Amino acid sequence: MVLPVDPPTRGERQPHSRGSDFSELSRRITEAGLLRRRPLYYTVRFGLVALALAGCVGAFAALGDSWGQLLVAVALAVVFGQLGLAAHDLAHRQVFSRRRPSEAGGLLVADLLLGMSYGWWMNKHTRHHANPNHEGKDPDVSPDILVWSRRQARTARGLPRFIGKHQAALFFPLLTLEGLNLSFSSFRALKSPSVKRPALEGTLLITHFVLYFGGLFAVLSPAKALLFLAVHQGLFGIYLGSVFAPNHKGMPMIEEGTRLDFLRRQVLTSRNVRGGALVDAFMGGLNYQIEHHLFPSMPTPALARAQAITERYCGELGIPYHRTGLIASHREALRHLRSVGEPLRAPAVD
DSSP: OEEOSSOOOTTOOOGGGGGGHHHHHHHHHHHTTTTSOOHHHHHHHHHHHHHHHHHHHHHHHHHOSOTTHHHHHHHHHHHHHHHHHHHHHHHTTSSOSSHHHHHHHHIIIIIIIIOOOHHHHHHHHHHHHHSTTBTTTOGGGSOSSSOOSHHHHHHOOHHHHHHHTTHHHHHHHHHTTHHHHHHHHHHHHTTSTTOSOHHHHHHHHHHHHHHHHHHHHHHSOHHHHHHHHHHHHHHHHHHHHHHHHHHHTTSOEEOTTOOOOHHHHHHHTOOEEEOOHHHHHHHTTTTSHHHHHHSTTSOGGGHHHHHHHHHHHHHHHTOOOOEEEHHHHHHHHHHHHHHHTHHHHSOOOO
């Protein structure tokens, strides 16, 4: 689905007032106190993740060269997913209001613990937030491997063209490589201007992989080490994909020339996922994707209250607000992938 230029919106205010629509929502959110920092929440949450990481490392050391390490690999994949969510919140200054502690925490969690460049990811994610689902501006919908629109499919060449034919079926298998892809992209980005501290990040990344691979091959036999690596990184990639894919995939794409104000650009291209406390914990609050895009620095525990305010306000303006279940969100994303790949499956015309 691609948004047309200047899409008419049911119940839309006159053009001269559209700039104030977000201001009014922001006022309601601020008056509700939802932008205040939540130090106790993040202390408890990050403390639990740190304990889980320490528990995995302790269990790994205690089990030694055992097939039981595969259970540790599964647990560590979940912990790495939670570390990724922690790095995300640090990057958005949800934890600290100041840049320096946010950056220090992000470098520690992303580079040293996860093996992913904080500077590279920050640059990429900032561009995504500015123009979600915008062809040509959002790096998350660039046709690197998958295609996200029929226009991309029609012009695809090489690997995207080959994979795009069956990308819906290949989506989850490809996610097993996402963790390794993030690390590879991080090392490659050290030469890019987007990484402001390449020496520091490079040192942290190398330290991560020396400890990671050193620990694997020092404790496990080569066969067990490689299997541990496959299980851990594969499930970690699937976890990340299961958290981030439901947020925008299958929502309207924005073409060049489409004019939308900030409120509509963020709401129309994002999808919320309902499901209660379990989904909140699994997705780290990113199931409130609409509110997160509107207020990126809002602490996670405030998002549920913000959701009710935002949905009600969008209803007042007649702005479509999409919210569905976790399984349904994946169905919508996969249906979109299959649909946009259709031009690649069509028989060639002589």
